[in-house]
């Protein structure tokens with residue numbers, strides 16, 4: 001003799017497990033298995049209900065002995081009525097979450113087996129309502145993930161368009177200047193036009209590189225990199241912006257550091273992103289940004305990017321590496337640090353941040369000399 005209280009108790013315990021499952025298929029199969037333990041059945045099927053009352057077979061155990069389409073039709077009819085159907089060899093139980101159908105479970109027994117009884121229905125109904133609320137939560141969770149993805153796509157597209165438009169604007173103006181220079185035989189215009197176009201190409205190249213490092217299968221390609229050369233290129237690239245922002249740049253790579261194994265372009269873009277942030281954080285008189293590269297030991301080297309700029313609040317420090325997090329409004333993409341950290345992690349490196357509001361910020365990047 002089974003104890004009905006005990007069965008209800010275990011249905012309740014199983015319900016708790018339902019809520020912890022985050023995979024719809026696993027939850028559906030687990031529900032059918034648990035139901036079959038409570039009310040033995042030779043076969044069981046679970047149909048889920050989508051929008052516009054469309055149903056589909058999500059999970060099945062055993063052979064019900066009749067075509068699925070026929071069962072589906074019966075399941076539909078039961079769902080339309082909105083309450084369970086008990087018919088000796090078959091048991092149809094709607095999964096209702098706050099009175100809304102989420103699915104319908106169907107159980108079958110072969111001829112010769114005992115018929116389903118009212119008690120079986122009650123037991124499964126209890127379990128079904130717990131599975132229904134877990135499934136409903138899962139549907140909402142999936143919907144949230146889809147919406148978040150859609151929002152991220154929208155945000156990415158608008159950021160990409162904004163950036164491309166800016167670069168195109170430089171290219172267009174430079175092109176005009178160049179053409180006018182040719183027409184008027186004005187060498188200054190020609191030079192400025194060419195310089196602008198080369199700047200636009202350079203920017204576009206960097207932007208594409210940054211975007212590639214955000215893709216799912218981003219891989220680095222390591223080669224011998226001379227950090228001294230990399231830093232002096234960076235200094236040259238940033239000198240215009242430094243002048244404009246009145247920031248004193250100070251780049252130094254330790255003597256005898258030797259070449260390191262790294263992805264030259266990616267590493268360059270990552271340090272550039274950190275250096276740009278450091279410069280953008282500066283605003284007061286006598287602002288400076290110091291970039292240093294040195295060897296820590298035979299295994300690793302360290303790059304530090306330090307500024308005496310505005311520093312960060314604990315909230316900014318905590319959200320720093322989140323995609324699209326920026327305190328710069330339209331001027332920021334909120335992707336620079338994400339790109340940089342992905343690159344450092346791809347090199348098996350570690351990034352640490354120390355920052356004090358009003359005093360400045362230090363990013364310390366430790367990288368292995370030979371990332372495997």
Ligand SMILES: Nc1ncnc2c1ncn2[C@@H]1O[C@H](COP(=O)(O)OP(=O)(O)O)[C@@H](O)[C@H]1O
Nearest residue numbers: 277278281311326327332333334335336337361
């Ligand atoms: N050196 C720094 N000093 C102060 N704040 C910083 C510094 N570096 C990054 N931040 C903060 O982190 C945010 C995210 O940086 P990032 O991912 O590069 O995006 P963006 O520069 O486009 O805003 C910045 O908006 C800024 O608030």
Ligand SMILES: [Mg+2]
Nearest residue numbers: 273277336337
């Ligand atoms: Mg940035």
